[in-house]
Amino acid sequence: MHTSTEFLLALWTLAVVEGLRVTEVVVPPFLVIGQRARLRCHFALEGEVLYSLKWWKDGSQFYQFIPRNDPKMVVFSVAGVTVNVENSNLHEVELVDVQTSSSGQYRCEVVAEAPTFNTHVLSANMTIIGKGRGALSTSAQFYLLETVNFGTQHHPYRAPWHALP
Known part of the structure; x- marks a missing residue:
């Protein structure tokens, strides 16, 4: 019902x-x-x-x-x-x-x-x-601030991200 x-x-x-x-x-x-x-x-x-x-x-x-x-x-x-x-x-x-x-x-x-x-x-x-500072070559390096989950706590870290030439 x-x-x-x-x-x-x-x-x-x-x-x-x-x-x-x-x-x-x-x-x-x-x-x-x-x-x-x-x-x-x-x-x-x-x-x-x-x-x-x-x-x-x-x-x-x-x-x-x-x-x-x-x-x-x-x-x-x-x-x-x-x-x-x-x-x-x-x-x-x-x-x-x-x-x-x-x-x-x-x-x-x-x-x-x-x-x-x-x-x-x-x-x-x-x-x-944004582009990273000091990149003088044709392959620029970029950085992204991400959050990673380690169990139950969140910790920020900087991970490199590379642009393709």
Whole structure:
């Protein structure tokens, strides 16, 4: 015998699964200063019509694509984010000349048309790595501060990361 709580939970689960949703966000986890980043947002309409797709960095919106608007694409000023509008569209945004200030959490948000205005988000982190000091050869050396789990304690360490020539 099922309780009314179980029934309501089952209905809520069905409501959450259906509708517009982000299926995958692709953000390069690590880049070197000056490189380009391609951010991709894959989504499923699930029978709904897309109203908008937006990109955010650390809670600040920097890109908006609304298919029914003219212009469809709008770019907002956010520190560390330089969008190449020529290579950006509904499914992909290209960032150029990334800097350490480009590091952060990147979130893709999709919103369905009325009457539902269903909204779904998914995010991923990107870290920009700076070049090491004193690298005079063509193979530059980079350092990344990481955390390693030794049993139950976390200890920071510096791990060398070598760029390919």
